[in-house]
Structure formats: C-alpha cells, structure tokens
Amino acid sequence: MEQAEDLSQYPLELTGKNVPMVRFKKVAKRYGSLTVLEHLDLDVAEGEMVTIIGPSGSGKTTVLRTLMTLERINEGVIYVDGKPLTHMEKDGKLVPASQKYLRAMRSKIGMCFQHFNLFPHMTALENCMEGPVHVLGIPRKQARERSEELLEMVGMADKRDQHPSRLSGGQQQRVAIARALAMRPKVMLFDEVTSALDPEVIGEVTNVIRRLVSDYNLTMLMVTHQMGFARDISDRVCFFYRGRIEEQAPPSELFGDPKSDRTRQFLSAVK
Numbered sequence: 001m002e003q004a005e006d007l008s009q010y011p012l013e014l015t016g017k018n019v020p021m022v023r024f025k026k027v028a029k030r031y032g033s034l035t036v037l038e039h040l041d042l043d044v045a046e047g048e049m050v051t052i053i054g055p056s057g058s059g060k061t062t063v064l065r066t067l068m069t070l071e072r073i074n075e076g077v078i079y080v081d082g083k084p085l086t087h088m089e090k091d092g093k094l095v096p097a098s099q100k101y102l103r104a105m106r107s108k109i110g111m112c113f114q115h116f117n118l119f120p121h122m123t124a125l126e127n128c129m130e131g132p133v134h135v136l137g138i139p140r141k142q143a144r145e146r147s148e149e150l151l152e153m154v155g156m157a158d159k160r161d162q163h164p165s166r167l168s169g170g171q172q173q174r175v176a177i178a179r180a181l182a183m184r185p186k187v188m189l190f191d192e193v194t195s196a197l198d199p200e201v202i203g204e205v206t207n208v209i210r211r212l213v214s215d216y217n218l219t220m221l222m223v224t225h226q227m228g229f230a231r232d233i234s235d236r237v238c239f240f241y242r243g244r245i246e247e248q249a250p251p252s253e254l255f256g257d258p259k260s261d262r263t264r265q266f267l268s269a270v271k
C-alpha cells in the first residue's frame with residue numbers, strides 16, 4: 001500500500017491574478033511499476049487551446065482521463081478553475097473530496113472521445129437535452145432552445161430528429177460536441193476526435209473545433225495525431241515523451257524550429 005502523500009505543500013486554492021483554468025502540479029500517475037505521468041506541471045490559461053502530441057503510450061490520453069476524474073492520480077494536485085479537482089479544504093487542509101464536491105468540479109469539464117458514445121435510442125436533439133434537463137435541472141423549453149442553437153452551430157440543425165444510427169461518423173461527432181457544450185463546461189477536452197472518422201468527413205469536425213476556438217472563450221485541451229490541425233488551431237503545443245513534457249511552444253515554433261532532438265525525430269516520423 002502506497003503511503004499517503006503530504007499535501008500541505010499545495011495551496012488550498014489558487015488566487016490572485018492570472019489563475020490558470022487548469023493546473024497540473026507535480027502530478028504523478030502510475031500503474032503498478034509503470035509510471036505514466038512523471039511529476040507533470042502543466043497550466044492551461046482561460047481561453048487557451050493547448051494541444052498535446054507525442055508517441056503512442058506517452059501519457060497523452062491519461063492527462064485527459066485524470067481531468068475527467070476517470071483515473072485517480074498517485075501524487076500531486078490538479079486544479080480546475082482555481083480549485084483542487086479531487087480534494088477539498090477541511091480545517092485548513094486538503095482532504096479527499098466528497099461526492100457532491102466532485103460532481104460540481106466534474107461539471108466544469110466536457111469531453112469528446114474518439115468514439116462518440118451518443119445515446120442510441122435518442123435523437124440528436126434529445127442527446128443534447130438529456131444532461132441539461134436531468135443533471136443540471138434546466139427546464140425542458142430552455143434546454144431545447146439551447147440545444148437547438150448548439151446543433152445549428154455544429155451544422156446539424158436539419159438532423160436534430162435523427163437517431164445516431166442514421167448519421168455518419170462525422171455527423172455523430174458533431175452532435176457529440178454539441179452535447180458536451182450543452183452542459184456549459186468551462187474546459188473542453190478532445191481526445192483523438194477525428195481518429196475513427198473517414199478522411200472525407202474529418203474536415204467537418206475540425207471546422208467545428210475551429211469555430212469554437214474563434215467564437216467561444218472556452219479553454220480547450222486536445223490530443224491529436226493530426227499535426228496540420230494542431231499547427232493551425234493551437235495557441236500552444238506540448239510534445240509528450242514518456243509521461244513528461246519534452247518541449248512546449250507556440251505551434252510555429254514547435255513545428256518550425258523544434259529544440260529537442262526527440263521532438264524533431266517524432267515530427268519527421270509522422271510527416
């Protein structure tokens with residue numbers, strides 16, 4: 001059994017100017033003897049789009065999964081919107097969070113996966129309304145209006161009454177993005193959202209994400225293998241290598257003039 005970490009070195013909450021929307025502070029994640037994240041420090045500012053690239057197995061998806069609280073971290077603290085994600089303050093100390101606190105923190109984060117996982121028995125519109133009505137308790141009429149707006153934004157208004165099985169992969173992914181946005185997250189996570197798609201429909205999904213970047217002040221963290229897309233869309237690109245950030249820079253710099261040999265090797269291999 002692992003010894004509990006002393007968390008007194010971590011602030012109970014982040015305050016002051018320029019509090020990042022997401023902060024990983026010395027986060028370690030292990031599976032048995034395999035270290036997947038090694039004392040990771042990563043900040044994402046409000047409204048920033050950060051893309052994570054790197055070899056398979058370097059820990060990219062784990063970063064997103066720990067943010068979704070799908071994986072427990074072994075060391076360190078993750079802050080979202082200034083507050084610890086899985087801990088809360090009690091008597092001046094950080095203690096494991098209650099279910100209620102965790103639910104509130106989770107609601108700040110939306111995620112889209114490679115496999116869209118829409119509810120198959122519901123229409124596109126019902127998929128978008130489900131969370132707002134049943135989890136957030138928003139009146140149906142209001143949830144419907146907002147969902148219709150979001151489906152319009154992702155170019156799916158005319159398909160709102162279709163079930164997922166009648167939609168193409170690209171269309172399902174666009175509904176999945178609208179559904180995640182309907183929960184009004186402060187942070188959106190995208191994990192390889194174009195990997196399962198046919199090449200000809202990838203553009204319709206990347207265009208939706210482009211719109212989110214230009215029109216919404218959302219904080220976004222994206223894992224992708226599409227280097228061209230990462231280059232176009234990101235404010236910052238982080239190259240992961242063995243659970244650490246090997247190099248991070250604005251895309252023009254990271255792709256145009258990588259400093260690390262490992263980054264250079266990776267980029268020349270994926271081109």
Ligand code: ADP
Nearest residue numbers: 031034036054055056057058059060061062063
């Ligand atoms: P990436 O997204 O960069 O491909 P991941 O974050 O998915 O990498 O995985 C990082 C490492 O963690 C890989 O070596 C993977 O095999 C391992 N891993 C992921 N999930 C588990 C798990 N549930 N149990 C054991 N090992 C895991």
